[in-house]
Amino acid sequence: METKDVFIRKASGLTRVIGPWDALAFTIVGPGIMYVFLHIVWTPQLYPGVDMRIAVVIGTLIMLIPAFLYVLLSVSMPRSGGEYVWTSRILSPPWGLAAGWALTFVGLSWAGSVTPWGVSYGLNMILRASAVAQSGSSFASNSNWLLANTLDSPIAIFTIGTVIIASFFIIMYRGARAAVKLFWFGLVTGLIGQLTFYIGVLTSGGFPEFVQRFNQMSGTTYQAVIDAASKGLTSLGYAPPGVYLIWTSVGAGITWITLNTMGNTYLANIMGEVKEIRKSAILAMVAPLLVFLALWEILYQLAYSGFSGEFWAAAGYFAPGGLGNANAPSAVFSIIPMPNFMLVFINSNPAFSYLTSLMFFCTTYASCMGLAFAPVRNLFAYSFDRMLPTYFAKTDKRGSPWSATLLGFVIAELFLVITVLPIYTWIAYSIMAWFFAWMIVGIVGIIFPFSKRGKQIFDKSPEIVKRKIAGLPIVSLLGVLTFIISALLEYYTLLPFQQGIASSFYIWITLFIFVLPPFIIYYISKAYHKRQGVRMELQFKEIPPD
Secondary structure, rough: OOOOOOOOOOOOOOOOOOOOOHHHOOOOOOOOOHHHHHHHHHHHHHHOOHHHHEEEEEEHHOOHHHHHHHHHHHOOOEOOOOHHHHHHHOOHHHHHHHHHHHHHHHHHHHHHHHHHHHHHHHHHHHHHHHHHHHHHHHHOOOHHHHHHHHHHHHHHHHHHHHHHHHHHHHHHHHHHHHHHHHHHHHHHOOOOOHHHHHHHOOOOOHHHHHHHHHHHHOOHHHHHHHHHHHHHHHHHHOOEEEOHHHHHHHHHHHHHHHHOOHHHHHHEEHHHHHHHHHHHHHHHHHHHHHHHHHHHHHHHHHHHHHHOOOHHHHHHHHHHOOOOOOOOOHHHHHOOOHHHHHHHHOOOOOOHHHHHHHHHHHHHHHHHHHHHHHHHHHHHHHOOOOOHHHHHHHOOOOOOHHHHHHHHHHHHHHHHHHHHHHOOOOHHHHHHHHHHHHHHHHHHHHHHHOOOOHHHHHHHOOOOHHHOOOEEEHHHHHHHHHHHHHHHHHHHHHHHHOOOOOOOOHHHHHHHHOOHHHHHHHHHHHHHHHHHOOHHHHHHOOOOOO
C-alpha cells in the first residue's frame, strides 16, 4: 500500500481574525459572567454551611495556576485543538484525544443544557417578578406566574431551546468575525446585569426592607423560612443557616466556583484563529479570573448583606434540588429564587429585577455560543488529524469550519434533549470529565521539556515558554501544580456522592460519555487508515500546519 501525505492538506484553512481584546470578550462571556446568580442557591444544596464570599476567592485564584500553564503551552503550539494538539504530540495520540474529547463534549453539553437557563432564569424571572409586584402574596395565581410555569414545561423548553441553539450556531457558521460581535454583546449585557443588581440593592432599604417586603409578599415570613430550614438541616446533621464552615467553603470554592470559571482556557482551542498570540494568551486567559473575582465578590457581599447569608442557605435547602423542597413554605421556592428575581422583594422598583433578568438572558445567549465555539474547533482539529472523518475539517472562504459547526449543532441539540427528558440534570458532574482532562494536561506540562517527543518542540518554543526557576522549567512546575489542583477538584466533586447527596448514576453517565469514547475512536481510526495506506503515527511527529 502506498503511504499518503502526512496531513490532509498543507494549510488548515482557518484565518487569524480574532484580536487580543476580542479574545478577552470571548473568555469572559463563555464561562457565564452572571451564572453566579444561580450558584448562590445551588452551592448550598451540595455544600451546606458554605460561605460564598470565601468560596469565590478560593475558586477564582486557584484557577490562575492552570491558566498560566495554558498560556505557555498555547504560545508554544498555537493551533486550534489546544489540549488535543499538545498531548497528542508530547504524550500520545489516544491520550491527546482523551484530553480534548472531555473538554469538547463538556462544552457542547453545556451549550445544549445551559440554553434553557436564559428562558427559565432570565425571561421567566421577569414574568415572576411582575407577578409578585402586581399581586403580592397572591403571586402564584397571577397570569404572569402561570405563563412562566408554562414556558418552563419540557415541550416549551425544547422548542425555545432548539430555536436559540440553531440561531447562535447560524452566527457561528458565518465565521469567527460574526461570533466575535456576539461575544461583545454578551460582555456588555453581562456587565449591565451585574451593575443593575448592585444598584438595586444599594438603593433599597437593605436587609430590614427585604424582611418587611418578604413578609408581606411571599406568603410566609422570613423567620418562618429560617426556622424551618434550620430544623430540617440540623435534623440531617448539617450546619443550620447562618453557620459557615471553612472546609465546606473551600470545597465549594474549588468545585462550584471553579465550574463558573470554566471556559477562560478555551482560548487555547481557537488559537488557529487568534492574532498576537502571546498578548492574547496572557490577556484573555489570566485577566478574566481577576475580573470574575472582583465582580462576583461584590455581588456576594451585597447579596449577603441585603438578603442575609442565612436566607441563601435556606433557599438552597427549599429550592428545587434541595433536601427540603417537598416542604417548601412558599411558592417562592417552587423555582430557583435567584438574586435577580429576589430583587423585587428588596427594592420597591421592580425595574431593577426586570432589567437584571433581561441581561441574564442576553449574556446567557452569548455564553452558550461561547461554550460551543471552541469545541467546534476541536472537532475540526480531530478531523484534520483523521481521528474523525475528514469531512468535518472542511472550511469555506471566510475560514469558517462549517462542517464541524454542523456536527457541533447536532451534539448540542442532543444534550438539550437529554436535559429536557431529563436524563442528565446535574451539570456539575460533567466537570469530573473536565478535571480528568486537566490532570492529563498537568502531566503534559511536567514532561514537556524532558520527553523525547516534547523536547524538540520545547527547544524551538519562544523564550517565555523556556524560562526556569531554580533550574526547573516553569512549565513543568505549573504542570505539577495543575495536576495536584485537578486531583483535588476531582476529589471534592465526588464528595456529594460519598455523602449520599447525589446519585452515582451521574458518575457512570460521565464515564461513558466523556471518558471512554476517545480511546475506542482512536484505535478504530488507526486501524481503518492503516488499511487505506495512511500511517497516522507520522502526523503526530509534527505540529499541524497553520
